[in-house]
Amino acid sequence: MPYRRTTAVQARLDAGRDKLFASAIDVLSEQGYRGLSIASVAAAAGVSAGSVYTHFESKSDLVVAIFREVCGREVRAVADACSSGDVAQRVTSIVETFAGRAMKNRTMAYALLAEPVDPAVDAERLVFRRSFTAAIAGAIAAGVASGEIPAQNVDLAAAGLVGAVGEVLVGPLRPDRAPGDDADVVPDLVAFALRSLGATS
Secondary structure (H helix, E strand, O other), X not given: OOOOOOHHHHHHHHHHHHHHHHHHHHHXXXXXXXXXXXXXXXXXXXXXXXXXXXXXXXXXHHHHHHHHHHHHHHHHHHHHHOOOOOHHXXXXXXXXHHHHHHHHOHHHHHHHHOOOOOHHHHHHHHHHHHHHHHHHHHHHHHHHHHOOOOOOOHHHHHXXXXXXXXXXXXXXXXXXXXXXXXXXXXXXXXXXXXXXXXOOO
């Protein structure tokens, strides 16, 4: 007869995984992808490295899970921000929400957007970009339909904005940024996004 975990055993395993996962997010937030290791996560959680491997096969497996959780949270925040208003308000909310949140946790945001990672983690970035692009495309399509902005290739415009926002943020987010790169780029990004779509603020 196959072994079946009791509810108490499963709850204990789930709690252990949750603790490891939260510790891993903390390590990634403080040290980036390069500084995250199975050993550093185990130390942060106060457990052995073997305990980490009980729940995650490798660093890549762990970071993929983090990317899915954190990026999903970011996409939901952006979707909530652009749920109402005219096109200028919605695009402004999208850029301010995404860029503003990134600037508040630069190490994590750099890891999510630009830090060199392995292929499995990089694939999660593509999923994230597509989700973010879809949120922006919805706002652009609504603006075109209402006549607030000129007719345009919605998917191309959305992808272009995602690329532009990501590229602009790399400088202020990178670990070796110069002091001048700490300037708040969010207002300029908003202005650029609105101009590129033909919207008025």
